[in-house]
Amino acid sequence: MECRTALEHSRALKGKEYSSVELTRALLEHSQSCADLNAFITLTSEQALKQASHADRLIAKGEGGPLTGIPLVHKDLFCTKDVRTTCGSRILDNFISPYDATLVERLQQAGMVMLGKANMDEFAMGSSTENSYYGPTRNPWNHERVPGGSSGGSAAVVAARLAPVATGTDTGGSIRQPAALCGLSGIKPSYGRVSRYGMVAFASSLDQGGIMALTSEDCAYVLQAMSGFDEKDSTSINQPVPDYANSLSDSIAGKAVGLPKEFFTDGVDEEVAEAIRESISVLEGLGARMVEIDLPNSAAGIPCYYVLAPAEASSNLARFDGVRYGHRTFEYTDIIEMYEATRSEGFGPEVKRRLLIGAYVLSIGYFEAYYVKAQKLRRLIADDFSRAFEKCDVIVGPTTPTTAFPIGLKTDDPVQMYLNDVFTNSANLAGLPAMSIPAGFDRQGLPIGLHLIGKYLDETTILNVAHQYQLNTDWHQRIPEGYA
């Protein structure tokens, strides 16, 4: 029962095969027995069972929707009323939000049952979930490997079948990279599609909430429930959300698939490249047409991203000052000392590194050379995509250059760590929807992700292509050993 997809559970709940309470209880027990993954920061068993029994009542009355009674886990940077929200940081170790994030509220209204809060890189800064105050999360496919990050806890939860779906956030690849490394389907919608209200900000102009699941079909259903305009977020888009599920079964024959030569370089591991080539043949087999495209400025993505994201973060994280909530140092003689000690104790090394970079690039004398220049590059990168999408409907490539790497391998080499985002962060810079779906395994049995980037506001096409791919492959059905 635990290994089913959200929609399979949905059918089972409606068919009275088992109740949401039974499912919830089973998954909570499973989660406790998998504590060694360190995928959770907080388990919310009591609330979960309450929500599940409420869902059961709705289902019994025939009032449930497709997601009613389906368990999920939230990344621990979505604010949840009465349940602590840590962002993987000591500075928020004791923080309990008095309100729910819009996304949390919407999924709750859809009847979903929250099992707990998932581990993550502190404030979503990282690609391995090693930067958590609560320790690293392990990859269910291989406990010595990272699950990716920053939404690594969420990815591990779904890969280990502790919940069929988990929310994540993606600022430079934080949903897609862990989805790839854990063999999942994960989507980051267009910037503005999902409200950021209550999603603790890392880099406001890049952050976007999304979902990880076992199938793109599940992604479509959950994304549907959490998308749409929110007057509390001035950057959310006031546009109707298409019925994603409705288009999943469309044929992709004739669709133009763009292959950017910049995504098929020597930097990509040969086994990954091979799997992506095979995926492309699958798409061709379904009638899609391959088109070569250029994204000439994509090499600028990483430097551009690592100027803009820290710049925004340095300002966004200024509120964690020990004055109103969160950690405050115990001894201090004046306010400056209080700030310095609180923040020195409260933040981990990667967060500090980015805050320093961010403050630096915004300083007088450097602002033009870094921040302004990066904004210009961002525009060029977005223009590349606009031109490319004149020739194609979707762009594909590898999600990451390699499969999951060993825990500890890149912790001392931030640049190597940052290069994990090389294919993913340009979609954030351009605000485009993008997803990763399972596309094979390397010889060590580690999952490989196929990356799909869509036109602005066109989640429909990438979900459709992904679903059609999954109807013709079974990579997404593989379960890591010991979690079946």
Added chain:
Amino acid sequence: MMQWEPVIGLEVHVQLMTDSKLFSGAPIAYGAHANHQACPVSIALPGVLPVMNLEAARLAVRFGLAIGAKVEKRSVFERKNYFYPDLPKGYQISQYKHPVVSGGSLTIETGTGDRVIGITRAHLEEDAGKSVHENFHGMTGIDFNRAGTPLLEIVSEPDMRSAEEAVAYLKKLHALVRYFEVSDGNMQEGSFRCDANVSIRPKGNPELGTRTELKNINSFRFVEKAINFEIERQIDVLEDGGMIIQETRLYDSERDETRSMRSKEDAQDYRYFPDPDLPEMILDDEFIEEVRANLPELPNHRKSRYEQEFSLSPPVAEKLLRDRDTADFFERVCERSRSDPKTIANWINGELTALLNERNIEISDSPVDSDRFTALLDHMADKTLSGKMAKEVLMHLANDPSDVDAIIESKGFRQITDSSEIERVVGEVLDANAPQVRQYREGNQKVFGYLMGQVMKATDGKADPGQVNQILRNLLE
């Protein structure tokens, strides 16, 4: 001796008359219990986001149109980053490179004629909270009720040349924001706050001297004193061969002096950048035109209309326009009254204003409303009342809600306008004052006034002086 010329520019923070904060729905009523108007956005909880209050934009546009400035269709909110306990987000959202209003002016009257003071820009920003030091046993409490309150910062050009001009500008600006209902202008509650940039230079030298910024000058009187103190201080420094340091100085009203607060070397790098949580503020023509359509008549326009339509002198018109309620009162009376507009204006500026000042109230709370005031002046126009009587009736009206006719009847205020009655009294007065009559007829015009006075005295002041004048003259000749 060197002649020094002061150069002064002012930055005024005006609190906008909105119901709620600039980026959240929290109310901004004055005097609420500490932190009772501090919503999650006000205290910058994790995950909260700002949403622009359109009413604040509307008021900023209204101000821009009122000073004939350019209203920018595109303005940008940026983050001003610094740490301070009463600044909840660690940054203030403010317009920096792209303000909503730029390039307007105000005309002030000075001893040497009108002067146009340039207004460089006006931009929207949010206020911070307030640190509270009392009752916390050596610690500091913070009240976030103010945090996020919408402010319009109005920055003038360095166009003022004396403390008096600075005060004239401030008063004009204060009247304007109140007239246009941009702000209540309440200085005690901090709705109208001023910082001054002051420098001096040798008279005739076009280059600007090093300036200091004076903070904490929150009354017109303190502005004048602080600037004058600072001008004298700078003259002393320069004449002693010293140099002015660019710095921020705090005005201490108790000691009447300014003290150094921080120098330019301590100036912070605020690391401004556009706030990614807020789209650029785009105001379309429709929005701006709607604000324009709802604008009250501009004071300058109204003033020239008063001068042309009603033949009022500029100072009289100016005085009527000291606030919108007074001007509106004047126009209401003009519309209905048979009296001449000049008389109406003089009565409002004179008698009525004296009455209001005595009671320290605004015209909107006047015990004599425009209807009774109109009736009073009309009884003067139809000669029922003399000017002197009308003044007395006004005093009665101020304490008695009855209508004007009732007061005239009950108190016996009625002018004698019957010419035969007046002729009778004049005859009696002439009989009783034969020597003066002779003097007049011999060419001594001065006694005419004496005889007039005798007639008025004989009628208890109730005779119509115009008629008395004419009849007396006829009978004497």
